[in-house]
Amino acid sequence: MLNTPAGLPVPTDDGAADHLPGTALPSLQLESTDGARVDLGKLRGWWVVYIYPMTGRPDVALPDGWNEIPGARGCTPQSCGFRDHHAELKTLSAGVFGLSTQDSAYQREARDRLQLPFELLSDAGLALRDALGIPSFEAAGARLYKRLTIVAYDGRIEKVFYPVFPPAQNAEDVLSWLRDNPQAGPRR
Template structure:
């Protein structure tokens, strides 16, 4: 790996901090719509059904794909780097989320085949859902950004309860501490 290539297992020393642009202020108390998303195992999941009980959904831009060149200057985009570390945090804290009764789901705009490779490589126990048509952007107004002609979701976390968005974590920083921060807040309010 060259010095200019991002290392998905560490954060760059000069990681840019994303600013709260208000892009998620409209989300608390919104009803979660019927949106069908494909999981890494190929099955379809309805986001509205996931939200009926309670769940944690972390939304991330994209993870690196072996053999595929990274997006140029990815580490310079506020909120872009750190998807692997964010996911590993949810993997490592997964049993604690389960104990609190919160299944964990990850969502990105990547194809499910890319997500499946990532899930297998990192031993993620949770479900990753693919939204390459950006239905969550269109139906809920989730924020996105453009990089080198491609669209990506901005990093955020939704806590779902009783069919609605109960709480939103946005912006998420630093990404490697995301799962621990969400878990701490859930423990405070449970």
């Protein structure tokens, strides 16, 4: 598993996601890296949707000051954590999607390079932000999502991890919550 570099500023909980637990996921058609359209509001069973600012590429520099933005750095370690724990999540009947504002072609490169066994969803228009009030920030002239993770059952948000830090630990935290909360949403 990759780790987030030491010395990065730690994000603080600004309360921007407090309203999300108990909320229904909206009916949004988001493009997936496999070319399918995914309607978040129609997902059934357990789903983990980890939302991240952007995945860097080896051939493209990160925006100036990226390491100084609390919570911005760490998308690759977070994705790799969900990759490395994917089998365990499946044993708990939980599916996984990553979601960012990057387009699907950009995300496909990351999915393939990181060998992710799940798809990434593109929300270039920030429709989820508009529908649910997902926190975002601006960097290098682009509006990006703040890092958070939603755990939903049958389209209803059961748990939100926000802020997520360190990102490499997120998948383990989600697994622990799923194991420790059998009362949340019926299990199959």
